[in-house]
Amino acid sequence: MDVTGAVRTLGITSPRLTDAELSGAWRRFAREHHPDRRPGDPSAAERFIDGRRAYEVLRDRIEQERAAGWDAAHENLRRMGRVVRGEHADAVSPYRFSPVAAREWRA
Numbered sequence: 474m475d476v477t478g479a480v481r482t483l484g485i486t487s488p489r490l491t492d493a494e495l496s497g498a499w500r501r502f503a504r505e506h507h508p509d510r511r512p513g514d515p516s517a518a519e520r521f522i523d524g525r526r527a528y529e530v531l532r533d534r535i536e537q538e539r540a541a542g543w544d545a546a547h548e549n550l551r552r553m554g555r556v557v558r559g560e561h562a563d564a565v566s567p568y569r570f571s572p573v574a575a576r577e578w579r580a
Contacts, residue, residue, distance in 0.1 A: 476534055479527035492535060499528045 474482075480490075483498040502524045504510070511517040 474526050474530050476530060479530040482523055482527040490531060495531055
């Protein structure tokens with residue numbers, strides 16, 4: 474399932490999707506299409522599974538965009554020389570500054 478199909482399945486209209494909007498759309502979809510809410514509908518389970526797949530596609534997309542933004546921020550701070558250096562430099566937050574950079578920011 475592609476992102477466009479996932480958006481259409483969950484009925485999302487917002488051009489910029491956030492975690493809260495995605496969760497709300499999934500809850501509305503699940504309340505309406507859950508097989509327990511529609512015991513006489515044989516296709517309710519299939520629609521519910523499609524909705525769950527759509528939710529997972531969009532959630533993964535949000536996580537990928539968040540990771541890409543985090544990597545870009547880390548790289549920018551690394552270029553400015555503001556990231557902690559050492560063997561664990563890649564494991565720390567890009568917003569954790571070296572002591573020298575912290576003094577520069579306070580001044």
